[in-house]
Amino acid sequence: MIVVQTFLLMFPSVCQGLLRLTGNILRNSAALSSSSATTDVIREAQQEMNKMNILFSQYDNPPLLWSSHEEAQCFIDEKLDAILFDCDGVLYRSPDEIPGAGDCIRRLLDAKKEVFFVTNNAASNRRQLQSKLQKVLGVDGLTEDMMVSSSFSCSEFLRKKFLPSLDLDPTTQKRIHVIGSEGLCEEIRQAGFLVTCGDDSDTSSMSREDLATYTFPEDPIDAVVVGHDINFTFRKLCIGNVLLQRNSQAPLIATNLDSFDLVGNDARHIPGNGCVVKALEYSSGRTAINVGKPSKLLADIVLGDRKIDPSRSMIVGDRLDTDIQFGQSSGMYSALVLTGVTSASQIEMIVKGESEEPMPSIIMPHVGIMA
């Protein structure tokens, strides 16, 4: 490496290419050492990217198609101040890193770019997300400030909404009812609210007679929040619904409206938080406020508060309906990676006018391209 660096001082432009080549070889060997599952993911992503190249060879005005590090780097250097990353399906496929993801983040931090990790997963709070990313990516220097889980955007939204009357006196404190995880409850509690949660240990049914005589220790509430709750029951739906009925001014807040996610080797569709939100919207007649992607509210929380220009920002994600839509509705560049839920056939449907999902401004096989 010393030889290469000396050579670089003498012939900078040629050597940058050589250095990049050396880096690529090192990164590729890192990729080879990762689990065979993630290697499969990269191979499949590359195959999908080949289909994209064929697809767009026939159309004018295609999105930018990044197949090399150089294409990505040039764009990032010139046009971006901030890069926002979706996590699952982009930086890792639990529990493994997507090869090159850590290198990508390291390079951006070295280049003094603003980096944020924006996830619709409300199950973890910022501290937990930071710890997970640090472990999976092996990158130093990740701070809590960079973590934007939807549990955080939810507590931020609540804080701003109730700010004029925030009060830590428990008798008058604002009360938030949460259908969601303990991580979400904790984040909202830390923002100064009194949180009531469904009792996960009470898995009994809720008959008409049960609801007629329920005494509602949760009442009164100032808002109902729905985060991803793997312990969701009809009982929780009943309680949340009557709480909303009793305070017609209380907003219904969704940490996200995701419809499903993929789990397991055979890509089973696990229902997302949006399903529970839709159930509660239907019974209560309310429309939920979404504080997760693709809501512009989230962009205001991440970018607006820091005075970052959206037009010099980019979201990197694997989902059209959340990540790419988030980019579009917030005026950011939107980059799709093919290591998650979106396939070339879905993009083809947009091209053919058979789908109304948003078209990304950039497509790359995997985030390692940005490394």
Add this chain to the structure above:
Amino acid sequence: MIVVQTFLLMFPSVCQGLLRLTGNILRNSAALSSSSATTDVIREAQQEMNKMNILFSQYDNPPLLWSSHEEAQCFIDEKLDAILFDCDGVLYRSPDEIPGAGDCIRRLLDAKKEVFFVTNNAASNRRQLQSKLQKVLGVDGLTEDMMVSSSFSCSEFLRKKFLPSLDLDPTTQKRIHVIGSEGLCEEIRQAGFLVTCGDDSDTSSMSREDLATYTFPEDPIDAVVVGHDINFTFRKLCIGNVLLQRNSQAPLIATNLDSFDLVGNDARHIPGNGCVVKALEYSSGRTAINVGKPSKLLADIVLGDRKIDPSRSMIVGDRLDTDIQFGQSSGMYSALVLTGVTSASQIEMIVKGESEEPMPSIIMPHVGIMA
């Protein structure tokens, strides 16, 4: 009464009025002896009816407003062959009869009208519904044929759909996965299907890892049915969703799409079956087939199979979105009673163009008017 009947033979038209008067006095005393809760219901319904009379005094082409037995009887005698009744909020408010409901049914059966009891409640099967009505109304001569619970319309729909290939050999029998009550499962089993149900005793959560390793003993299935399930859990949502994913041809069937019902003295909104349907529609991307009110499929099952003319039929119900909509979409008269969930203010909103709910063709305070 013997004197009255002799008198009737001599002067039939005058005496019919007298007999009606005597009947009314008897009925009113029956009403007085019923519980104070149902007496309150009748008083409130009468107050709402007064508002209706004031409201429609200012408008052309109002619905028929029935305030007396005579108005109802004349219409029924002349124009109707079949009368369909919604049950809860119309014939009873659990556990009490709406005063006059039993008399109403008795009179219609005596007049040889076709009578059906049509409920979106899929928790009970036909036998259970018959037994409940017999007990609450105290009417003899109610037969199973008159009972049209949505569990029955569901099993009828399935029977017709799979009729060409119905097979009782357990190895090739059609398999229906049910998110609903045991009564619903029983009705579908009796129609010749193999039924898999969510295990109510398994109330454990369903994490991503749990779903990734679940072995799906329910698989394969030919349809997924959602009936009202007070033991609904996220686990059941996950299982139903992946079963639909595995058979893209399997229909998703809803016994009804009700959004909520009222329970308790303070009219708490208990979420209806439609909430769970919406959750599963959202995760699976399917659109459910509704076999309950207001679906025309249900009218085909009740009227079509018996060759009854919808234009000489009437549905009596308390809900605009199910009962009255059912009448409209099936070409029947639709009569609203005010002993259930609908108030005069909702009708006023339709009149003023502030609501898109359907306008009934007839409004009466309570079903006792038809007695």
